[in-house]
Amino acid sequence: MDSQRSDINEAIQASGEATLEQATKKAKEKIDSFFNVRLDIAVTGETGSGKSSFVNALRSLKDNDEDAAPTGSTETTTEPTPYQHPTMPNVTLWDLPGIGSPKFKAKTYLKNVKFDRYEFFLIVSSVRFRENDIMLAKEIKKKKKLFYFVRSKIDNDIKSEKRKGIDKEKTLSKIRTNCEEELKRIGNPNIFLVSSWDTSEFDFEKLIDALRSGLPQSKKNTLLQSVPVYSVAILEKKVRMFQKIAWAIALISGAIAVAPVPGLSFSSDMAIVGSFFTSCYHSFGLDHKSLERLSELVNKPHLKSLKMSSLVAEFIKMSSLRLGASALVEFLCSLVPVAGSAASTAMSFTATRDVLLKGLDALAEEARKVLREAGLE
Template sequence: MAMAESYPGRSSLTSFIEKLGGKIRNEFNLEGTNGVVMFVKNNVEKWKSIPINLAVIGETGVGKSTFINTIRNLLDDDEGSALVGVIQTTKIPTPYNHPENENLKIWDLPGFGTADFPKSTYMKNIEAEKFGFFLILSSSRFKLDDVWLAKEIKKTNKTFFFVRTMVDRNIKDVNGRRTNKIPETKLLDDISKECRAVLRSGGFDDADIGLFLIDSHTPNRYEFGKLGRELINAAPEKKRDALTLSITTLTSEMIEEKKILLEKRIWYFAVSSGVVGGIPIPGLGVVFDAALLVEEAIRYRNQFGLNEKGLQKVAKWLKKTS
């Protein structure tokens, strides 16, 4: 089985072309047309086989379920969505697969300090080692327990972010009680300062505080998109492509990340097609173009939500947030 290649841009384009051309010729010599087709498919589909586990932690009522649904590009009433408004706290770690990639799992984790999950064994009981990222959610100011958890995660060298949820509701609540409205930018700055003050009091420097203000009902506002981009940037290189192609909540930041990655894939297909076209075997270029290039073009359309399912989703989001 052919090994996957890096996309151009992560090494020089010249060496990429030379290496890729050699691989394709070797595959053709060994396996013929089918070998070339499988080589390309293995490379462009490798992201689907990479497991990613994202942990979401927070008290009941902070918006965990809605966040989990939004990052999976689901509304709260869609089939397969996490239940919202459930009073009972999560009893066991519960995974939710992303609809576009079953290997991307977003986990709703139980809180700590209970009989089943005491602080002393919490990290062991949740099997912290299997998670690549931790998101600590709060709908108000963070607490010292949140700081304690972040410190425990830091000991494992895992990536974690603080996520302040429901900021849209908070802003409306404040200004709904006032005649003279406070500018949104001022309120967001106040929320950020309040959160950071608690985190600093727990021993975190500003450089260690990855804080994002979001509202899961309006992911195109505030910092939901920035959070998605930071998850990608913080991921090991082999997982960045998988996250970029899996996350289908189309904020402006995610659209830009997808654009960058898909441009790299275009280079990959252009080089492959050129090499295949140069092999003097009748029909080989046609097989490559028909079987793979059209399929890849459809994938690009789907990544940007430019299909019936995607457009229906956008319509539902607009209706919900109007």
């Protein structure tokens, strides 16, 4: 029992607050933002630049998936079109019409696409950045919002140059230099070379790091949750993020356990435990659609046949048994004034934390195995 009380005291101290009540309030705010904060991302570029494919890649979808943004060689986007993330309804990517089209003139573009709606802008080009792209970036800069230049279809350029005997590194260097030359009037622009087909290559991970660096903490977490896992580095960042949330959830569990209401602590714990494991499962890329896309990316068809869907159910069942046993003792303790309440708080905190971290570790290890199998260690 002393070690359990020490655990919760350590958690309170780590929160930066002086009391359980204050720490719990902070934890509730953190969890609410983690699961619910909105993130709206604008993706724009000229016709044929690959912006719709890029929107799909950020949503872990293929261009031919049912909910994918339509792609084509002609302008398929005539209005700002929202595309929800398939597993995170609070994240929306907006496929914007190309700047300079008849309905979206450069001078009035930001007003017509509702500039204030978006957290930042991704300006996509597959050949070269043009005057309209530069004009748009300058206007965004004036309004003190962030923008990033994305040079797409890099895989196509490498294949084309390889046929001429030019190797990958020289091609990438040449493209980066050309982009910097085209955009030198912007100052020191953020330029990222990406392939929407293969987000494990080139600058995709650097782009995600740059996007996160410009966001407030709550939205950093939302973005990190939503991006596909095609490297161990991204996976481990996600694991650390979920570890912090597990401690916040455990703090709330401890606070609820004080109330002498039969079943309250258990039902509250199970609801959030289910949400936690489900979020891990999707964020780590263990769902069927993510595995299917990964299997095509690395040309390993057996990956799509992996059955991971039962993992969440197993962890929820395990949690139910562990937390159910703890809940009865917590309830009996909560009936005892002062000392009993403190004991029930410590027990609930420790039980919930241990269940969440054990399940998180197991899901993370499965994701590591998938990356190893895919050759993306």
